[in-house]
Amino acid sequence: MALRLQLTAGLDILEGWADAATQAERNVVYEALFAVCDGSAFLVYDIFGDSADPGNFIVVVKTGLVLKVMVQRADSTFEIRYVGALESDVDAAPAPQESSSPE
Numbered sequence: 001m002a003l004r005l006q007l008t009a010g011l012d013i014l015e016g017w018a019d020a021a022t023q024a025e026r027n028v029v030y031e032a033l034f035a036v037c038d039g040s041a042f043l044v045y046d047i048f049g050d051s052a053d054p055g056n057f058i059v060v061v062k063t064g065l066v067l068k069v070m071v072q073r074a075d076s077t078f079e080i081r082y083v084g085a086l087e088s089d090v091d092a093a094p095a096p097q098e099s100s101s102p103e
Contacts, residue, residue, distance in 0.1 A: 003039045005071065010080025017083040025065060029083055032061045036069055036078060056081060 014033075018026050035041035041059060050056035050068075059067040068082035 003073070003076065005037055005039065005076055005078045007033065007037065008072075008077040008079055010069075013080050014083055028061050028065070029067060032059055032067050033080075036067075 014029075017029075021029070032041060032045060035044050036059065041047065046060040048058045048060075050058065053070075055072065056068060056070045059069065061067050064085055066082070066084070066086045067080070069078045070081050071078045
């Protein structure tokens with residue numbers, strides 16, 4: 001049986017992001033949030049743990065759009081930590097730099 005989680009925090013983050021998002025983007029993020037709630041997200045989405053911050057997970061909603069959540073398994077809750085483009089996330093790794101070689 002899947003672990004069911006309740007959203008307890010981060011709605012302000014979601015609302016701030018949603019103001020500038022398209023309807024299609026909002027729809028896929030809301031669908032991903034429901035999947036986190038009912039426990040099916042780990043079966044449906046690519047999810048990566050954050051080694052620097054245990055309990056945080058990055059859900060790849062679609063190419064270029066991620067949802068970062070913090071799960072509190074002890075009390076079956078989660079909170080939204082970030083919604084948006086992966087390259088805008090402060091925790092994201094910087095893009096590799098091309099080396100220039102003299103010709």
